[in-house]
Amino acid sequence: MLKIKHLYFSYSNKPELLKDINFSVNRGEYISIIGSNGSGKSTLVRLILGLLKPSSGTISNSFQNMAYVPQRFNQLNTHFPITVKEILNCYKNVRKKHIHKEIKDVLTLLHMPEEENTLIGQLSGGQCQKVFIARALLGDPDLLILDEPSNGIDRQSQIDIYNFLANLNKNEKMTVICVEHNLQAALKNSTSFYHIEKGKGHVCLPEKYIKEYIKSDLGENTENVYL
Numbered sequence: 378m379l380k381i382k383h384l385y386f387s388y389s390n391k392p393e394l395l396k397d398i399n400f401s402v403n404r405g406e407y408i409s410i411i412g413s414n415g416s417g418k419s420t421l422v423r424l425i426l427g428l429l430k431p432s433s434g435t436i437s438n439s440f441q442n443m444a445y446v447p448q449r450f451n452q453l454n455t456h457f458p459i460t461v462k463e464i465l466n467c468y469k470n471v472r473k474k475h476i477h478k479e480i481k482d483v484l485t486l487l488h489m490p491e492e493e494n495t496l497i498g499q500l501s502g503g504q505c506q507k508v509f510i511a512r513a514l515l516g517d518p519d520l521l522i523l524d525e526p527s528n529g530i531d532r533q534s535q536i537d538i539y540n541f542l543a544n545l546n547k548n549e550k551m552t553v554i555c556v557e558h559n560l561q562a563a564l565k566n567s568t569s570f571y572h573i574e575k576g577k578g579h580v581c582l583p584e585k586y587i588k589e590y591i592k593s594d595l596g597e598n599t600e601n602v603y604l
């Protein structure tokens with residue numbers, strides 16, 4: 378279980394970004410963290426990962442093995458001449474004893490075993506994203522955290538990735554936390570939403586979120602909100 382209590386956070390010399398965040402994630406849940414741009418979703422993830430320290434409050438975490446899939450373009454230089462297998466091998470060498478799966482096996486899970494010798498620059502955006510998900514799975518995590526996995530990728534890859542995540546969650550019982558702007562996918566996959574706005578957060582049921590927040594903006598016409 379992950380439990381966040383009375384968490385406050387601000388970047389240095391900036392106003393408080395997160396104010397009294399209280400939030401739990403139980404094993405087997407799929408939580409989508411939603412909210413407008415700049416509301417602090419990725420910052421909350423960095424706090425959960427231990428990359429940032431709260432100004433005050435606590436984060437207790439009994440998951441044994443967290444893995445993180447960052448926003449797609451954050452760390453990818455597609456001009457660098459490196460193959461899929463080399464990327465996964467680098468990660469394997471760095472993480473060593475935390476690696477519990479074979480490269481071939483994770484690529485097969487993502488339906489791309491034949492791409493292991495392909496240069497990263499020759500992959501589509503969706504395939505790149507799958508490589509980073511495969512990388513995260515090398516450690517056989519019990520908590521998988523993703524930051525906007527469908528950002529900037531084609532629709533078919535989005536469908537593949539969300540089906541894959543739903544399967545990991547429902548059938549492999551992997552706990553998932555996903556920073557999300559894709560409300561249709563979030564609605565389909567999530568057990569609950571954590572909505573952050575103006576520094577405050579609250580847990581809500583996906584259908585209730587759509588009703589409360591989307592309908593208040595758009596009236597009854599919510600059809601075009603998804604994807």
Ligand SMILES: Nc1ncnc2c1ncn2[C@@H]1O[C@H](COP(=O)(O)OP(=O)(O)OP(=O)(O)O)[C@@H](O)[C@H]1O
Binds near residue numbers: 412414
């Ligand atoms: N390292 C940093 N130093 C100072 N300010 C930062 C830093 N990283 C993010 N911020 C600021 O904190 C705020 C929240 O950023 P964050 O990336 O957490 O938001 P977000 O909700 O994930 O946004 P988006 O949906 O656009 O990805 C933004 O105003 C951002 O500019």
